[in-house]
Amino acid sequence: MLINTDLHVHSCFSMATSKDMLIKNIAPKAKEKGLQLVGTGDAFHPKWLKIIEESTKYVGDGIYSHKDCDFLLTVEVEAEKKIHHLIFLPNIETARELSDKLVSKNKYSDGRPRTKMSGAEIYDMVKEYDCLIGPAHAFTPWTGMYKSYDSIYDCYGGKVDFLELGLSADTDMADTIKELKDIPFLSNSDAHSPWPHRLGREFNQINVKDISFSSLKYALKHNDIKANYGLYPNLGKYHMTACTKCYKLINPSIAYDNNMKCPYCGGRIKKGVDYRIIEISDYDEPHSPDFRPPYIHTMPLAEIISKIYDKGVTTKTVQNKWQLLIDKFGPEIEILINVPISEIENIDPQIAKGISAFRNKTVHITPGGGGKYGEISFDKKLKEDNSKNSVVTLDNFN
Ligand SMILES: [Zn+2]
Ligand SMILES: [Zn+2]
Incomplete structure (x- = not known):
């Protein structure tokens, strides 16, 4: 069966997130957006886990249902070098155990917890618990894995289960990087509110045997993603190199010449995803592997x-x-x-x-x-x- 799934959102417990990010609000909005499966986000937060338990019915194999909408436990973790990692978990018990190991203190402070561990350390631990992991919004300039590493293997020391493209990139951009040729791409919303222009603004169409953690794992392993739906990447807020204060777009070479200081207002310039991908790309044109599904641009x-x-x-x-x-x-x-x-x-x-x-x-x-x-x-x-x-x-x- 084909399902539409958005596997990266945040609960009301993450910073700068709407207080409406509750299961009871996300579920009906997800349905209107055509999603059958949604990531819970924030699955290491004890209070959020409690809400999930109280407002869903566990139907087995990692799926927590609220009315017609299914949820799978997901969490984004900020680790060493401020890099964001996205993790999918098979059940609440595993979420609690891993949370204890990964987040030693201040577990209640943010739905997106911080740890000092490196990508490789998290990777090893997550694999021990049969979870799935990949970089969140892999190319973004503040918290994307490729801001700090030229190779995904240098960060994780092994092959990740997926790479999340982020709003400012798409498949064609990522497929100019040779080492990604056998890694499936995910397009998720990273929604901080249930508004319809946020939740499900990016999603994945995946072929699964049934809606379950095992089937998702199988589908990722066997490249059964059938389509990525996502924004035109230039709609993303880090697509171009620009000033973080006055938002003027700046030519990357001028930005470098100016030590990343804005020539208009003196603000800090952030390198765009577009330019970062050019820096690390191996090809001028996308070299997509045969299994790579179409990326369908939306707004x-x-x-x-x-x-x-x-x-x-x-x-x-x-x-x-x-x-x-x-x-x-x-x-x-x-x-x-x-x-x-x-x-x-x-x-x-x-x-x-x-x-x-x-x-x-x-x-x-x-x-x-x-x-x-x-x-x-x-x-x-x-x-x-x-x-x-x-x-x-x-x-x-x-
Ligand atoms: Zn993030
Ligand atoms: Zn400026």
Whole structure:
């Protein structure tokens, strides 16, 4: 069976996370996004484990169910060199035992715990407990594994079960690196809130025998990921090299010449994922192995609606319009990719035009960098036509 799964989110116990990140809120939103399996995140946090126990039913083989949504225990750990590692666990007992070993103190302080251990030490320990591990958002400049290492093997000392691409990279970018040719890629949301433009903004379509920890493990081992769905990488907040204070995009060679100090405001420049991958790549073009699934680029429907109507993405206007479409045609990915435009026009002609532009790749993206997400915008013509409430054909705004 094919399932859609987002395996990296955070609970309400992680820093800078919405207090709504609770199982009872994540489950219905995941369903609307078309996800069957979601990572719990924060599985080393004692209070979060308690909430998981109280609000789900254990159905066996690592799966904790809440209504129609299944959860698998996952945790992101910050280790030596501030590198983030993503771990998948087979059950709560293992989570508690590993948590005791990996996080010696301050276990309650953050859902994303810190340890002084190296990647290799965590790797060895996690393998002892039959868990799965890989770098989280592997290329990002603050906490991605490749910010500190030129080779994934130097960090872990062995072959990881997966590599998480992160929002600022995609398969083609990662497949310019030779050593990744036999490592499966995951695309996860790293959501800190259940809003529809966060949860499930990236996900994986995986072929599994059933929904269970063993089947996920088998699928990763046998390259049964069938598709990665994720943002256009230039929408990610670390895609380009940019200033972390004024967010101006800076040419990497100018950044180096200036000792990573912003020539405009004096702020600190962060190297973009785009440039970091060029530095460590072996090929100019992607060399994808035969098993590598397609990477399908998306953008959050709520953000398209937000731009069309010039209203904030979390406003009632945008959320109500999003909900209307989901109730009629959901899940979201169907609306973005498959539902006939004519049917969407019947509900909301303006949004239909935005989705057409997305499908026809005429949405403009101002690339993200320095910690600021990339932004989408539409042609002025499309927006003007919106105000007149007329339906335009695609040719009209090319
Ligand atoms: Zn992280
Ligand atoms: Zn600056």
